[in-house]
Amino acid sequence: QKEVEQNSGPLSVPEGAIASLNCTYSDRGSQSFFWYRQYSGKSPELIMSIYSNGDKEDGRFTAQLNKASQYVSLLIRDSQPSDSATYLCAVDGGSQGNLIFGKGTKLSVKP
Amino acid sequence: GAVVSQHPSWVICKSGTSVKIECRSLDFQATTMFWYRQFPKQSLMLMATSNEGSKATYEQGVEKDKFLINHASLTLSTLTVTSAHPEDSSFYICRRDNQSSYNSPLHFGNGTRLTVT
Numbered sequence: 001q002k003e004v005e006q007n008s009g010p011l012s013v014p015e016g017a018i019a020s021l022n023c024t025y026s027d028r029g030s031q032s033f034f035w036y037r038q039y040s041g042k043s044p045e046l047i048m049s050i051y052s053n054g055d056k057e058d059g060r061f062t063a064q065l066n067k068a069s070q071y072v073s074l075l076i077r078d079s080q081p082s083d084s085a086t087y088l089c090a091v092d093g094g095s096q097g098n099l100i101f102g103k104g105t106k107l108s109v110k111p
Numbered sequence: 112g113a114v115v116s117q118h119p120s121w122v123i124c125k126s127g128t129s130v131k132i133e134c135r136s137l138d139f140q141a142t143t144m145f146w147y148r149q150f151p152k153q154s155l156m157l158m159a160t161s162n163e164g165s166k167a168t169y170e171q172g173v174e175k176d177k178f179l180i181n182h183a184s185l186t187l188s189t190l191t192v193t194s195a196h197p198e199d200s201s202f203y204i205c206r207r208d209n210q211s212s213y214n215s216p217l218h219f220g221n222g223t224r225l226t227v228t
Contacts, residue, residue: 043117043204043222044155088154097143097208103154 002027004091006102014110019076021105023089026070032092033065035074037085038104044088048074079109114138115207117220124195124227132190132223134205140185143208146178148201149222155204161188195227 003026013019021035032051036044050056050063050072062075072091076083086104093100116135124130134144142163147155159169159180167180179191192199205220 041202041224043219045219097145098157098160099145099206101155 002030002091002093002100004089004100004102006087006089006105008103009106010108011105012108012110013079015079015081017079017109019079019083019107019109021074021076021087021089021107023072023074023102024070025072025089025091025100027091027093027100028067028070030070030091033063033072034090034099035061035063035072036088036090036101037083038088039085076107079107081109081111083107084109115205115218115220117205117223119223120221121224122226124225126196126227127194129191129193130195130225132192132203132205132225134188134190134207134220136186136207139207141188141207142185144182144188145206145208146180146188146190147204147206149204150201158190163188192225195225197227200225200227 005024034046035048037047038044048061048063050065053065053067056063060077064073084107086106088104089102090099114137116137118133122130144161146158148158149155157170158173159167161167161180161182163182163185169175177193182188202222202224204222207218
């Protein structure tokens with residue numbers, strides 16, 4: 001069974017620091033990787049996608065992918081209290097459109 | 112703006128009644144819609160995949176007679192929770208697949224908070 005693993009947290013960082021979120025996946029054939037942010041009581045919103053090895057930067061967010069290690073991470077620079085949320089890692093599930101989600105890491109940014 | 116509209120956003124119903132949740136694709140024809148359930152502090156669990164014009168595909172352990180899915184048009188998919196019980200109380204979310212590009216962002220509805228009393 002395909003699995004996506006994340007530390008549940010909570011991960012607590014001070015405002016302005018770098019938050020580092022990690023994710024591992026079991027299916028070596030996975031090709032697409034996504035990070036979603038989910039505020040309490042809300043549905044997830046996509047913040048980053050990455051498909052090839054290396055880093056991808058978008059504003060304060062950087063996604064890192066290492067397919068050999070089956071590892072994907074998300075860095076949030078200059079963390080803000082508004083970044084406090086649960087971050088879900090998702091990996092393509094093989095069949096078109098299906099995603100396998102991790103359980104999420106709760107991030108708390110302290111002012 | 113939202114590209115996937117989900118209604119209602121919350122509903123409270125009595126045990127034994129049925130609840131219908133609608134998910135509309137506003138800007139794109141959706142041949143496939145994914146339905147998830149999320150219990151408190153848990154991740155999203157895929158319940159079923161609805162396909163326009165054909166039967167839905169249910170995940171293992173999900174009762175197809177209890178969770179009825181209808182995808183009669185390219186813009187609307189519905190999930191009906193039949194004979195709801197308190198253990199069905201959860202957050203239900205739909206997600207549209209973008210058929211034009213496999214790797215494009217995949218849009219969620221805003222979710223429906225179901226509480227069964």
